[in-house]
Amino acid sequence: MSTQTAAERDMAALLIEALHLEDRDPATVDPAAPLFGEGAGSWGLDSIDALEIALAIQQKYGIELKADNEATKRAFASLRALTDYIAAQRPQAVH
Amino acid sequence: MTLSQSELLPLVAGDDPQAVLWQRGARPVTRAAFVRAAQRFAATLPGDGPLLNLCESRERFALTLAAALLARRTLLLPPSTAPATLREIAETHGVRAAVGERAELAAGLAWLPAPETGDADAAGEFGAVPAIPAAAIAAIPFTSGSTGRPQPHPKTWGTLVRTAQLALARFAPGGGRPSVVATVPPQHMYGLETSVVFALAGGLRTHAGKPFFPADVVAALAEVPAPRLLVTTPVHLRALVAAGLRAPAIERIVSATAPLAPELAAAAERLFGAPVCEIYGCTEAGSLATRRTVDGEIWRLHDGATLTPHEDGAALHGTHLPDAVWLQDRIELLDAGAGRFRLLGRAQDLLKVxxxxxxxxxxxxxxxxxxxxxxxxxxxxxxxxxxxxxxxxxxxxxxxxxxxxxxxxxxxxxxxxxxxxxxxxxxxxxxxxxxxxxxxxxxxxxx
The missing domain is CATH 3.30.300.30 (ANL, C-terminal domain)
Structure with missing residues (x-):
């Protein structure tokens, strides 16, 4: 398993709270694991979870996710990709 | 008016060929361009036999539907794009090709790239709108089926058109033509009726996309002119209300597929300043009744239809339907003349304690x-x-x-x-x- 950054742990905590996955520990989830799909190690999330994640991110960071955007699709690949995407968006959101 | 075997109905409604039918992002597509593109695609459809319509864009989905009608090819609408489901439908119904945007979804069938209206279609002279026999099978939506095997529900063009017109009499009274934005897929009966047949049979300008996140829905709404009709589900509506984004003016919101909590309907009405209506329907009949959720539990049956309640279900008759449809819901008629009724629940859901x-x-x-x-x-x-x-x-x-x-x-x-x-x-x-x-x-x- 890859090592987490502090930002990835924050994002893991946000997802676990938003999706009520309280059986998971934000400190021990694999930041490189896929969020969606049935594969081994995947979080196994579905499209309804994606709506919940978008809402949690909007409320915490003021960033509105859009599905018609390739960057969003890439961002939902893993916790790490999502964390990086939000970090890249945040300076714009502050302006 | 009853369905006649020989009756013809236009492929697209309305007199003005330059009126906008689809809105692909910011780009408008006229009826004339749409008809020309459909005729072009119909003329080049290879092979024979039924086709699967996997198109995600409503414009491309409708072009495929129109081309299949013009070329007299049977069009199958799968309940999902799960490869096992597509293969089962293909094997059972002799399908060899699938039309869609993405080759990887074709599940091993021959892939036909989704058609699109092009610049050339928008130019030049426009002839007559093709007429389609009302009795022609326009599409066969599938439901997952209680046994797990996909179940076919053939729809004639006449039934699709008449059902959509009955629903539109409720959602666009007085012949109004709101722009439609829909969050549901066109392959399911609800999405087919509201986001494809409303456009073709009612002349409603319809956004081609399937917005997903609240910000997508708001962006799609902004791309179409007012008045706007938002077609959605309780799940998407809940996310939209929770996000609390500023949205362009909405004239009406329509929800179906699952019961809408009155509290959520009221919250959406307050937030968007628009009535929130529900459709009661099923794949067998399409839409059959409507209500405004905050007004209470009474449904209003489509005009001209009748319901006959029985102990374990109800029979639906309508001049727009080729045959009576058996509903698995128990109903209580309140006022047969006005078609007002209450749903008492699924027949098999009767609790006996x-x-x-x-x-x-x-x-x-x-x-x-x-x-x-x-x-x-x-x-x-x-x-x-x-x-x-x-x-x-x-x-x-x-x-x-x-x-x-x-x-x-x-x-x-x-x-x-x-x-x-x-x-x-x-x-x-x-x-x-x-x-x-x-x-x-x-x-x-x-x-």
């Missing part, structure tokens, strides 16, 4: 009316359980508080045991609840 009867749907609705209950479902008794159980989403309430509130509304024999609070219900993309997942949640540990 201690000699008393109540429907699971009725009990679910009473549960959803409790302030603080955001979502919930009643799970009928099974072999291991004599009483109904319930799964409830109510972050601010305890199980005891929910049961106390429910006890004020129903006979105590129907109080769910257990009533379990959960973080959320395992709804699929259309808001439906798979029985197996409900059973697993009931069996599992608490939240």
């Amino acid at each position: 201690a000699g008393k009867r109540m429907s699971a749907a009725d009990l679910t609705q009473k549960l959803l009316l409790i302030p603080g209950v955001e979502d919930g479902v009643i799970v009928p008794p099974d072999t291991g359980r004599e009483r109904p159980a319930a799964l409830v989403v109510a972050p601010s309430l305890s199980e005891a508080q929910i049961l106390a509130a429910l006890a004020e509304r129903v006979d105590p024999v129907f109080l769910p045991r257990p009533l379990k609070r959960v973080a959320r219900l395992p709804r699929n993309e259309l808001g439906k609840l798979p029985q197996a997942q409900l059973a697993a949640l009931l069996a599992g540990a608490g939240p």
Whole structure:
């Protein structure tokens, strides 16, 4: 398993709270694991979870996710990709 | 007016060939361009036999539908793009090709790239709008089926057009033509009727996309002119209300696929300043009745249709339908002349406890009316359980508080045991609840 950054742990905590996955520990989830799909190690999330994640991110960071955007699709690949995407968006959101 | 075998109906309604039919992002597509592109695609469709329509864009989906009608090719609409489902439908119905945007979804069938209206289609002279026999089978939507095998439901062009016109009489009274933005796929009956046939048979300008996140929905709404009709589901509406984004003016919101909690409908009405209406329908009949959710539980049947209640269901007759449709819901007619009725629930959902009867749907609705209950479902008794159980989403309430509130509304024999609070219900993309997942949640540990 890859090592987490502090930002990835924050994002893991946000997802676990938003999706009520309280059986998971934000400190021990694999930041490189896929969020969606049935594969081994995947979080196994579905499209309804994606709506919940978008809402949690909007409320915490003021960033509105859009599905018609390739960057969003890439961002939902893993916790790490999502964390990086939000970090890249945040300076714009502050302006 | 009854359906006549020889009757012809236009492929697209309306007199003005330059009127906008589709809105692909910011780009408008006229009726004339759409018809020309459909004729072009029909003329170049290779092979023979039925086609699967996997198009995600409503414009491309409708071009494929129109081309299949013009080329007299049977068009199948799968309930999902799961490869096993597509292969099963293909094997059962002799399908060799699938039309869609993405080759990787074609599940091993020959892939035909989705058609699109081009610049050349927009130019030049426009001839007559093609006429389609009302009796032609326009599409065969599939439902997943209770046995797990996809079930076909053939639809004639006449039935699709007439049903859409009956629904439009409610949602666009007086012949108004709102712009449609829809969050549902065009392959399902609800999306087919509201976001494809409303456009073709009603002349409604319709956004080609399927916006998903709240920000997508707001952006799509901004791309079409007012007045706007938003076609959605309880799941998407809940996300939209929770996001609280500033949206362009909406004239009306329509929801279907699952019961809409009156509390959510009221919140959406306050936020968007628009009535929130529900469609009661099924794949067999399409839409058959409508209501404004905050006005209460009374449904209004489509004009010209009649319902005959029976002990274990109801028969639906309508001049727009080729045959009577049997509904698996028990209904109570309130005013047969005006077509007003109450749904008493699924016939097989009738709860019988201690000699008393109540429907699971009725009990679910009473549960959803409790302030603080955001979502919930009643799970009928099974072999291991004599009483109904319930799964409830109510972050601010305890199980005891929910049961106390429910006890004020129903006979105590129907109080769910257990009533379990959960973080959320395992709804699929259309808001439906798979029985197996409900059973697993009931069996599992608490939240």
